[in-house]
Amino acid sequence: MSTQSSKLFNEVEYDSTHDTGLQLDPSVERMLQRIRLKARCRVAWLRKLWSEEEQPAGHTLVSHAEIETVLADRDSPQAEAKWLAENDQLADLLAELNQLEQVIDDDKSSRWSMLCQIFSIESDDADLLQACIGMQIDPTLSRLYAYLQDHPARGFVTEDLVRRLFGYGRNSICHSESPLRLWNLVREKEVAAGEPTLFAVDPIVSDWVMGNSTLDPLLVGKAVIRELLKPLLDWPVKEAVYLIKRHVTNESGGRVRIAFSGPPGSGRHTLAAMIASQLGMTLLAIDSDRIEPAMWQQTYLHAQRQAFLDRTALCWSGASSLDRSWPRQIIPFPVQFVVLEPGQSIPVHEGVIDHRIEMPSLGIDERRMLWKHYIPESTTWSVTEFETLVSQHQLTVGEIASVASKQINTLNEAEFCVRESARYRLGDLAQRVDCPFSWNDLVLPGRVDETLRDFLFEARDRTAFWEHETARRLFPQGRGLMALFSGASGTGKTMSAQVIAAELGLDLFRIDLAAVVSKYVGETSKNLERILSRAQHMDVVLLFDEADALLGKRTEIKDAHDRFANTDTNYLLQALEDYQGIAILSTNRKNNIDEAFIRRIRYVVEFPRPDTTQRLILWLRLIGELTGEAIATTKADNDRILLQDIKAMANTIELTGAQIKYAVLAAMFAARRESEKLSMKHLLRGIDRELMKEGRVLTERERARLNTYES
Numbered sequence: 001m002s003t004q005s006s007k008l009f010n011e012v013e014y015d016s017t018h019d020t021g022l023q024l025d026p027s028v029e030r031m032l033q034r035i036r037l038k039a040r041c042r043v044a045w046l047r048k049l050w051s052e053e054e055q056p057a058g059h060t061l062v063s064h065a066e067i068e069t070v071l072a073d074r075d076s077p078q079a080e081a082k083w084l085a086e087n088d089q090l091a092d093l094l095a096e097l098n099q100l101e102q103v104i105d106d107d108k109s110s111r112w113s114m115l116c117q118i119f120s121i122e123s124d125d126a127d128l129l130q131a132c133i134g135m136q137i138d139p140t141l142s143r144l145y146a147y148l149q150d151h152p153a154r155g156f157v158t159e160d161l162v163r164r165l166f167g168y169g170r171n172s173i174c175h176s177e178s179p180l181r182l183w184n185l186v187r188e189k190e191v192a193a194g195e196p197t198l199f200a201v202d203p204i205v206s207d208w209v210m211g212n213s214t215l216d217p218l219l220v221g222k223a224v225i226r227e228l229l230k231p232l233l234d235w236p237v238k239e240a241v242y243l244i245k246r247h248v249t250n251e252s253g254g255r256v257r258i259a260f261s262g263p264p265g266s267g268r269h270t271l272a273a274m275i276a277s278q279l280g281m282t283l284l285a286i287d288s289d290r291i292e293p294a295m296w297q298q299t300y301l302h303a304q305r306q307a308f309l310d311r312t313a314l315c316w317s318g319a320s321s322l323d324r325s326w327p328r329q330i331i332p333f334p335v336q337f338v339v340l341e342p343g344q345s346i347p348v349h350e351g352v353i354d355h356r357i358e359m360p361s362l363g364i365d366e367r368r369m370l371w372k373h374y375i376p377e378s379t380t381w382s383v384t385e386f387e388t389l390v391s392q393h394q395l396t397v398g399e400i401a402s403v404a405s406k407q408i409n410t411l412n413e414a415e416f417c418v419r420e421s422a423r424y425r426l427g428d429l430a431q432r433v434d435c436p437f438s439w440n441d442l443v444l445p446g447r448v449d450e451t452l453r454d455f456l457f458e459a460r461d462r463t464a465f466w467e468h469e470t471a472r473r474l475f476p477q478g479r480g481l482m483a484l485f486s487g488a489s490g491t492g493k494t495m496s497a498q499v500i501a502a503e504l505g506l507d508l509f510r511i512d513l514a515a516v517v518s519k520y521v522g523e524t525s526k527n528l529e530r531i532l533s534r535a536q537h538m539d540v541v542l543l544f545d546e547a548d549a550l551l552g553k554r555t556e557i558k559d560a561h562d563r564f565a566n567t568d569t570n571y572l573l574q575a576l577e578d579y580q581g582i583a584i585l586s587t588n589r590k591n592n593i594d595e596a597f598i599r600r601i602r603y604v605v606e607f608p609r610p611d612t613t614q615r616l617i618l619w620l621r622l623i624g625e626l627t628g629e630a631i632a633t634t635k636a637d638n639d640r641i642l643l644q645d646i647k648a649m650a651n652t653i654e655l656t657g658a659q660i661k662y663a664v665l666a667a668m669f670a671a672r673r674e675s676e677k678l679s680m681k682h683l684l685r686g687i688d689r690e691l692m693k694e695g696r697v698l699t700e701r702e703r704a705r706l707n708t709y710e711s
Contacts, residue, residue, distance in 0.1 A: 027110035028137060028210060030100060035134045037097040038165050039144055044090060045080045046148070077169030111209050118308045124173040125180050127166040131157045132186055132201035133209060158196040174199075182329065183305050184298070208309050218302045222290040226273040226283045226315070232397065234360040235271050241278045247353050248334045255352045257336040261344070262359025263537035265398020269315060271359070272337040276313040279335065284310075289318035296324050307333035315339060322346060343533035361537075363467055364391055367400070374404035381411040391463050392505055393418050393539045418539075419507050430509040430531060433543065435502035437495055443614050443621075443657060444492060448605060452496055455483055455603050459504055459582055480580045484547070484598065486590035487607030490658025493586045494543065496607075500584070501541040509535070510543045532579050540581070547585035548592040573597050609656055616650035618657055622664045627678050645680050649687075652702055659690040666690075 024032075052074070053065035069075060084090055107113045116126055135141040135157060142155035149161055159173060180186045185205050189198045204216050215223065231237055240258060247254035258275075260268035273283040284306065291299045307314050314332075317339035326332065326349045338346050346354065362370070368390045371378045378386060389411060395403075395418065403417045442449065459481055465471055466479050485493040494510075501508035511531060535542055576583065577600055587593060590606070598604060610618065620631060623641065631643045655663065663686035670682045688697050 024137070025110065025209075025211060027104075027107060027112045028133075030104055030107075031112060031130050032134055032138055034097070034100055034104065035130065035141065035165075036144075037093060037100065039148060040093055041084055041090060041097070042080075042148055042165055044087070045083060046075075046150070048083070049075055077164070077167070080164075081167065111211065115205070115209060115309075119179040119183050119185065121179055121185075124162075124166075124168060125178050127168075128157070128159075128162045128174055128199060129180060129185060129201060129205075131162050131165065132199055133206045136201050136203065136206040137210065154196070156191075157199040159199070160196060162199075184301060204306075205309075213310050216302045216306050218295070218299050219284075219286065219306060222299065223284050223286040223303065223306075225312070226269050226285045228273050228277050229270045231271060231274045232267065232360070232362070232366060234366075235267070235274070236357060236360075237271070237274050237278060240271075240275045240355075240357065243355060244275070244279065244335055255332055255334050255336070257332075257338060257346070257349070257352045257354050259338040259340050259346055259354065259356045260359055261340045261342055261356060263342065263396055263534075265396035265402065266359040266361075266537075267397050268339045268359060269317075270397075271357075272313070272315045272339075275337075276335065279313070280311070281335065282310070282312045283315055283337070284312045285315045285317065287318050288316055288321035288324065291320065293320075293324075296320075297327050300324075300327060301330050304330055304332055313337060325349070326352075341533060342536055343529050361394060362397065364464060367393075367395060370397055370400045374400055375408065375414070377409050378411075378414075385411050388460075388505065389415060389418075392460070394463065394537070395539070396537070415505065419505075430511045430535075430542075433494075433498060433501075433508045433510050435498040435508050437499050437502060439499055439503065442492060442496060442499055443610065443617050444496070445608060445611075445614070448607060451603065451605050452500065455481070455605075456500055456503055459500065477577060478600070480576075480578075481582045481603075482576060482579075482601050483584050483603035483605060484590070484593070484601045485584060485586045485605050485607060487588070488609060488656060489588055490656030491607035491609060492657050493607050494545075495657075496605075497541065497543045497584045497586070504541065504582075506539055506541050506582070508541045508543055510545055512545050528575055532575050535581055536579065538581075542581065542583040544583065544585045546587065548587045548589045573600070576600075609654065610660075612651050614657075615655065615660065616647060618660045619646050619650055619664075622661060623678070623683075626664060626668055641678065641680060641683070649683070653687060653698070655687070655690065663687045663690045 049069055053063065053069055073079075084094065104112075108117075115121065121129060131145075135145065145157060145161055146152050146155035148165065149158065154161075163169065163171065163173060174180055174186075181188075185202055187200050187202060189200070191198050204214065207214060244256045244258070247256045258272075260271060262268055269283070269285055272285075276283040284303070286303055288296075303314055306312065313335040315337040321338060322340075322344060325347055328350060332349070332352065336352070340346065348354070368387075371386075371390060399418070399421065402421065403414055406413075406417055408414050408417060442452075444452070462479075462481055472479075485496065487493055498508055531542075573594070573596065576597075585601075590598075620643075623646070624630060631641055631646060663683065666686035666689050667678060667682035670685050671678045676682075684698065684703070691697050
């Protein structure tokens with residue numbers, strides 16, 4: 001069959017139009033005429049036997065004469081054939097039948113002939129299928145079949161009917177490996193106990209022979225013909241077409257399966273439809289996740305059958321297509337496509353040549369063109385803000401089209417839609433972090449501030465920079481932007497990540513590596529692959545919290561647990577190095593991180609505890625913003641906090657930025673509880689609460705040094 005199907009794919013064309021007139025296709029007319037001529041011969045023979053029994057045809061009781069006919073084997077195939085050959089009255093009928101069958105055999109272009117070529121249907125199977133199709137097209141043949149079987153309740157196709165009608169004698173037909181059974185072209189049904197099996201053609205097949213191409217009921221709701229759209233400039237349409245033709249047009253009957261790897265909306269289905277169109281085919285896209293597991297094999301078979309009948313390439317999508325094997329007994333259509341997400345792969349299928357195509361990402365110029373194409377109003381937006389949208393959000397063509405489908409008009413609406421659509425792709429392994437802070441909220445040493453500004457500039461400029469061919473050649477790896485923020489808790493690592501994300505107009509997702517690490521072998525790597533493969537195309541900033549949980553120094557291998565722990569560490573090292581997005585890793589224990597990993601990071605930022613000046617700025621800023629009042633500078637303002645007291649507090653008590661922040665918050669609620677203005681006694685209570693977390697409180701000596709009091 002494979003060779004025939006290959007020749008069919010390359011050489012044979014047929015008319016797929018639907019004739020809405022009353023006249024049947026000539027090949028179907030010939031099929032019905034042949035059945036009637038065969039039936040005339042059989043009827044003449046049966047009437048001869050019945051006349052000898054002196055009983056009318058169709059008797060309901062078993063007569064003595066009938067038993068004698070059976071015992072004498074008067075209705076033997078040999079006797080019937082001899083009688084037909086010697087009967088001069090049937091000579092013209094037999095001549096007409098022979099001439100008709102020769103015309104049918106010579107027909108190579110009709111749908112009936114095509115059906116036989118596609119599925120390698122030979123004489124005995126063809127006759128059984130013709131008998132079934134004939135009754136489906138002309139239901140009046142039911143009475144003829146009942147008459148030929150001498151039984152009024154057997155107005156259907158049986159194996160014995162076909163054997164005697166088409167001259168196979170007592171030889172068995174429709175064997176277990178028959179293409180009629182293999183491809184579900186005919187259906188078998190038990191009618192009743194003691195009754196022969198009923199054969200009926202699948203209506204999809206008979207409709208197709210008559211010129212009606214419809215979608216198989218098993219595929220309804222699971223498959224759809226994809227619309228043909230214009231491809232983008234960098235899409236490898238010509239290369240893929242050449243590749244398919246090279247394998248499929250040879251005499252070995254090759255089968256090609258092309259996997260398109262890319263994020264949703266990258267045009268995988270559209271590219272497949274364009275390639276299919278270049279080959280003279282449509283594209284039938286099938287969502288395997290909509291197929292019940294128990295129905296997978298049958299649905300797969302009917303999909304392949306539909307592909308052969310309608311000359312349509314198949315495109316499989318959904319996670320289920322990766323877990324379910326293709327039945328080996330079904331030879332697939334020569335051209336298949338599979339839609340994958342980054343990092344996914346397909347199981348090998350014997351006899352199928354697999355090729356993988358990575359979907360090209362859009363360049364800045366292409367994204368700009370697509371924004372203007374789908375949203376013409378974008379030409380009126382602020383040029384600077386529009387260019388920021390284009391450069392910072394590396395969207396796919398599908399994502400831009402999706403934003404446009406919401407009928408937005410302003411740049412703010414576009415920005416919101418872009419970010420909103422990506423917020424739920426990472427599942428439960430990452431949490432989106434609000435980013436309400438600006439650069440002015442950061443209080444950091446000058447060298448740290450400058451390093452962060454360098455990081456921010458590269459984050460903005462990197463997309464345009466890596467579009468230069470020279471840059472990509474010199475740096476085939478390490479194009480991602482990664483930073484390691486280390487320092488004690490509360491020194492501003494997370495807040496700095498929030499500010500950077502806000503400045504870039506991107507969402508920040510926190511990944512707790514301590515939660516990602518699994519005690520089960522291989523699960524950690526799977527979790528990391530799931531996060532990075534999805535985030536690769538999301539235009540977000542990833543914050544890996546407690547990075548030392550997985551990036552710790554590799555240990556000496558003493559048992560299987562150590563070996564797999566080192567494997568996960570090695571995997572993350574490589575995965576993060578290959579990641580081309582923006583990632584920030586945060587740790588309180590930099591010394592615990594593998595040095596090999598630190599060497600690969602271009603931005604390593606150490607966040608120290610704030611010094612006296614920075615603590616003073618934090619105290620003054622937080623108190624001023626929360627109370628809305630300025631700090632008093634003289635003792636004349638007895639009901640207000642004195643600047644000299646704040647200076648003394650900043651100089652005496654070493655707190656982190658986070659401790660100062662929460663001390664002020666605790667003081668605010670203490671003051672509100674007592675219905676008083678915020679005062680030093682409230683601030684001291686807040687400080688005590690923060691210090692208690694470290695197992696200590698303000699000593700009397702520290703209180704004395706503050707030159708303050710508690711009233």
